[in-house]
Structures are given as structure tokens and as C-alpha cells.
Amino acid sequence: MKNITDKLSRPIKDLRISVMDTCNYRCPYCMPADKFDDDYQFLKKEQRLGFSEIEKVVKVFAGFGVNKIRLTGGEPLLRRDLDRLIKFLKRIDGINDIALTTNGQLLQRQLPKLIEAGLDRINISLDTIDEDLYYKMSGKRGKLSVVLDAIDAASESSLKSVKLNCVVQKGVNDDQIIPLLERYQDTNVVVRFIEFMDVGTKNGWTKEEVIDFNDIVQIIENKWKISPVEPNYIGEVASRYKYDNHQGEIGFITSISKPFCRTCSRARLSADGKLYTCLFAHQEHDLMPLIRNNKDEELAQIIASIWQNRDDRYSEIRNQSKDNKERIEMYMIGG
Numbered sequence: 162m163k164n165i166t167d168k169l170s171r172p173i174k175d176l177r178i179s180v181m182d183t184c185n186y187r188c189p190y191c192m193p194a195d196k197f198d199d200d201y202q203f204l205k206k207e208q209r210l211g212f213s214e215i216e217k218v219v220k221v222f223a224g225f226g227v228n229k230i231r232l233t234g235g236e237p238l239l240r241r242d243l244d245r246l247i248k249f250l251k252r253i254d255g256i257n258d259i260a261l262t263t264n265g266q267l268l269q270r271q272l273p274k275l276i277e278a279g280l281d282r283i284n285i286s287l288d289t290i291d292e293d294l295y296y297k298m299s300g301k302r303g304k305l306s307v308v309l310d311a312i313d314a315a316s317e318s319s320l321k322s323v324k325l326n327c328v329v330q331k332g333v334n335d336d337q338i339i340p341l342l343e344r345y346q347d348t349n350v351v352v353r354f355i356e357f358m359d360v361g362t363k364n365g366w367t368k369e370e371v372i373d374f375n376d377i378v379q380i381i382e383n384k385w386k387i388s389p390v391e392p393n394y395i396g397e398v399a400s401r402y403k404y405d406n407h408q409g410e411i412g413f414i415t416s417i418s419k420p421f422c423r424t425c426s427r428a429r430l431s432a433d434g435k436l437y438t439c440l441f442a443h444q445e446h447d448l449m450p451l452i453r454n455n456k457d458e459e460l461a462q463i464i465a466s467i468w469q470n471r472d473d474r475y476s477e478i479r480n481q482s483k484d485n486k487e488r489i490e491m492y493m494i495g496g
């Protein structure tokens with residue numbers, strides 16, 4: 162098979178796979194507890210892609226140029242034997258990087274076997290280092306000390322990178338920017354600040370709650386001088402910065418104030434086999450019937466045509482788009 166590009170000449174390099182739609186947290190900006198209560202119908206086991214089905218799909222994507230896989234959720238560490246899936250994916254030709262995004266609550270115990278299976282990089286969500294605020298922002302489900310210990314274990318491991326994802330909301334956790342940096346400055350843990358986004362339809366997003374890149378940099382530069390550094394690769398999501406007088410790296414994910422759609426090479430696969438070509442997609446492409454009926458050739462043709470007809474750039478047109486079509490929920494595709 163051959164490398165393919167979309168209508169904006171963007172190649173497909175990264176596939177994000179949600180391996181679990183459920184989560185042990187109820188973060189208000191992703192899975193608000195009042196909307197995702199005990200009666201909420203999540204996918205049944207048989208509705209989720211099995212490991213060999215995920216392997217089959219990844220082989221097709223690898224044939225079109227994908228070389229990075231990110232495992233997400235919901236909370237991916239709720240999926241049993243995830244290390245077995247990592248082993249399957251690591252042996253696929255062309256796949257040379259496997260990453261995981263997790264809330265970290267279940268991480269420390271599973272870390273050794275995930276790394277042994279071939280995990281390369283990890284992103285851990287951490288919106289605050291204040292114990293009470295953490296408990297509140299996890300929907301009263303998470304224990305901060307457990308996650309801080311897991312971050313330490315990950316930073317001392319052989320993983321290629323350990324990054325923290327902090328979604329900054331005005332008046333909620335913007336006072337945590339400096340404490341987070343103070344904790345991880347002069348370490349190999351990269352702190353990334355994410356502008357609060359209008360993902361899905363359930364997080365009650367308003368522009369007034371956004372504290373954007375310039376404001377965050379201002380808060381940081383009141384304390385430390387920082388400077389931009391070159392991206393690691395074209396299409397890297399976060400813009401990278403370094404301290405002038407300290408070790409350590411800071412990242413910024415700026416979908417609201419500085420969109421990065423022009424180099425977006427990411428596709429997303431939900432746990433029930435639906436393909437999405439953008440984080441803010443409202444159109445889904447159900448691959449499950451082809452996957453389960455072993456229509457491999459048709460599956461490859463469909464995936465190629467979906468990508469080649471892709472023209473997503475939601476963050477660039479956010480303010481102009483009048484469509485109020487239902488966008489896919491964050492927990493279904495894992496950011």
C-alpha cells in the first residue's frame with residue numbers, strides 16, 4: 162500500500178485508538194457526573210473492538226503511512242491485558258511508536274508490564290496539584306497522591322517521554338499553573354497546558370472560561386523567562402518551550418488561540434470501530450461491519466477514501482461555523 166494525503170495535502174501519521182469508552186473518573190470537561198451517571202449506557206464488551214480486530218485495522222493504517230499509535234479511552238487502563246495489545250501492535254511493520262494517555266490512577270501497578278510490552282511514551286492528565294481541587298476535578302473519584310507517585314515512577318523508567326496534560330480553565334485551576342511548573346521544573350517531566358476546548362456537546366464550554374496561550378505565558382513569564390524551541394516533528398500537537406535559566410520543557414496546546422490544523426495528521430478510532438477524522442468531528446465512519454466480516458480489501462479502500470476526502474480544520478473555522486451538528490464526545494475518542 163502507499164502513503165496517502167488528504168485534501169489539504171496532510172499525510173496520515175498518527176492513529177489514536179480509544180480502547181475503552183468507560184472511565185473511573187468524571188472530569189466535568191469530559192464526562193460530567195450528572196450526564197454520565199450510573200444509568201448511563203456504555204458499550205457492552207462485544208460492542209468493543211477485540212485486540213486482533215484492532216491489530217487488523219492498524220495494519221491497514223500502517224500501510225498508508227501511520228507510524229504512531231496512541232492508546233486512549235475513556236480510561237485505557239481499565240481495559241484488561243492492555244500490554245498484550247501493545248505487543249501485537251509493536252510487531253506491525255511501520256509502527257515504531259506507541260503512546261498512552263491516562264489519568265494515572267491505575268498506572269503504577271501496570272507500568273512495568275506496559276513498558277516491557279513496548280510502550281514508548283506516556284501522557285498523564287494532571288489539572289492541579291491541590292489535593293481537594295484534584296478530588297473535585299476528577300468528579301470526586303481520584304486520589305492525587307496515587308497519580309503523583311505514578312508520575313514519579315514513569316519519570317524514573319525507560320520511557321522515552323513523560324508528559325502531563327493540564328486543561329486550564331479560568332477561575333477553576335488557572336492558579337495551578339505556577340505550582341505545577343514548580344513541581345516539575347528541572348525534571349524530565351514535560352508540563353503541557355491545554356486551552357479549554359469545545360469538544361463534544363456536554364462540557365458546557367464557553368469562550369469566557371478559556372485562558373489562552375498568551376495569558377498563560379504571561380503568568381509564567383512573571384516568574385521565569387521561557388523561549389520557543391523547534392518541534393520534534395511536523396504535526397506535533399504542542400508548541401514547545403524551554404526555561405532560559407532552568408532545565409525542563411513546557412508545552413502549549415492552543416486549539417482556540419493558535420490552531421494547528423494545517424499539519425494535523427491524526428485520525429481517531431473509537432472503541433466500537435468508528436473512524437473520525439477530527440477531534441471535533443460530527444461525522445462518523447463505521448468500520449465495524451467490514452472489520453467483523455473480514456472485508457480487508459474493502460476496509461483498506463474505505464479508509465483510503467475517507468482520508469483522501471478529508472478537509473477538516475475545525476479550529477481554524479470555529480468562529481465561522483454555524484453548524485450545531487452534534488460533535489463526537491471526547492470520552493469516545495480520547496482527545
Ligand code: SF4
Nearest residue numbers: 422425439440473476
Ligand atoms: S481541529 Fe481537527 S483538524 Fe484541526 S488540529 Fe484538531 S483534530 Fe486536527
